[in-house]
Amino acid sequence: MAKEKVIAVAGKGGTGKTTFTALLLRYLTNRYRDKAILAVDADANANLNEALGLEVxxxxxxxxxxxxxPRRVPSGMTKDIFMEMRISQAMVESDQIDLLVMGNPEGPGCYCYPNDLLRKYLEQLRVNYDFVAxxxxxxxxHLSRRIINNVDYIIITSDATARGLRSAGRAYNIIKTLKINAGKIFLVVTKTPNGEISALEDxxxxxxxxxxxxxxxxxxxxxxxxNDRPLFQLPDDSPAVQAVAAIAQKLQL
Ligand SMILES: Nc1ncnc2c1ncn2[C@@H]1O[C@H](COP(=O)(O)OP(=O)(O)OP(=O)(O)O)[C@@H](O)[C@H]1O
Ligand SMILES: [Mg+2]
Structure with a gap:
């Protein structure tokens, strides 16, 4: 089986990460009816599910x-098995997409152990999929804790402003220091007026x-x-849908 392709979307708040991810997933599900696709919402303030129209x-x-x-781990069950069971309960399965929502870590204390387990679990899980977004x-x-390591592409989104792009440049520098094993890191400029960005070339x-x-x-x-409608259901002639499809094709997804 071909190796799974992992695409991570990062960038400043409100730059269209969730929109991009949802439309990428829309592209992949339309193009490959029979491929297994995993969506991971790694935002504590999770809303990818809404863009996809899924309940979590x-x-x-x-x-x-x-x-x-430890009191919540049933007796006779190892922590690892319990973790696996609990995580599989958190998986939302739909027609073509499985969705895992990281959620908001609550309470004090060290998350090193659960993070290590989660990392291990995701490593095992991802090979069951053709695409992970x-x-x-x-x-x-989650990128900085390297919960998700070994990604093929990181896409940094920026809105179409000079300030936004400087922020994207800083995000890029941070990502480089994290030493994530990323195949390639790209910029996508979002919400461009009529697709026009010549003023931003510098x-x-x-x-x-x-x-x-x-x-x-x-x-x-x-x-x-x-109107609170899932972006996943945008029509084919939506300019954003078409633009994300063109980007996916450029990545040969
Ligand atoms: N191509 C687009 N055209 C018009 N509006 C857009 C586009 N992409 C995103 N938006 C709007 O920008 C806002 C932020 O988009 P989105 O939620 O995708 O960003 P985000 O980076 O995921 O934000 P957050 O950091 O809060 O998770 C939303 O109101 C969305 O409707
Ligand atoms: Mg978002």
Whole structure:
């Protein structure tokens, strides 16, 4: 079986990470009806599920909190087995996409042990999939703890402003210091007015990132978000849908 392709999306708050991830997943499910796809919401303030139109009851954090308290591990069960059971309970299965939501780590104390378990578990899990797409939070918690290591592509999103691009450049520098094993790191400029970015060429250059593509400001995205409709259901003629499809094709996904 071919090795799974892992794509992580990172970037400043509100730059369109979740929108991009949802539309990437939309592209992959439409193109490959028979491939296994895992979506990971690594944002503590999780909302990828809403963009996908999926209900979530359990998160990884809830499972990790249980592991931390030995009284909650049933007697006769090892912590590892209990963890595996709890994490599989947190998996939301839909037609084509399985979704894991990291959730919000609660309470004080060290998460080293559960993090190590989670890392190990994800390593085992990912090989069951053809594609894994990870929607990260602006703070890049999970990237920095290297819960998800060995990614093929990291996509840093920036809105179409000079300030946004400088922030993307800083995110890139942080990611480089994390020593994540990433195949390639790209820039995607989002919410561009009519796809126009020529005024930003200098700033793009200064980020040191390779520009993979742009996602135009799309009224349909705004309208769907306004009416609380899953972005996953955007029509084929949405400019954002088409732009993300072109980006996915560029990556040969
Ligand atoms: N291509 C687009 N066209 C128009 N609006 C967009 C586009 N992409 C994102 N938006 C809007 O920008 C806002 C932020 O988008 P999104 O939630 O995808 O960003 P994010 O980076 O995931 O944010 P957060 O850091 O809060 O998780 C939303 O209101 C969304 O509707
Ligand atoms: Mg988001």
């Amino acid at each position: 009851e359990e998160t990884i954090s809830m499972a990790l909190d249980d592991i931390k308290d 990870v929607d990260n939070e602006a703070g890049m918690e 700033e793009i250059e200064k980020t040191g990132l390779e520009l993979l593509g742009t996602v135009p400001a799309d009224d349909m995205v705004v309208e769907f978000d306004l």
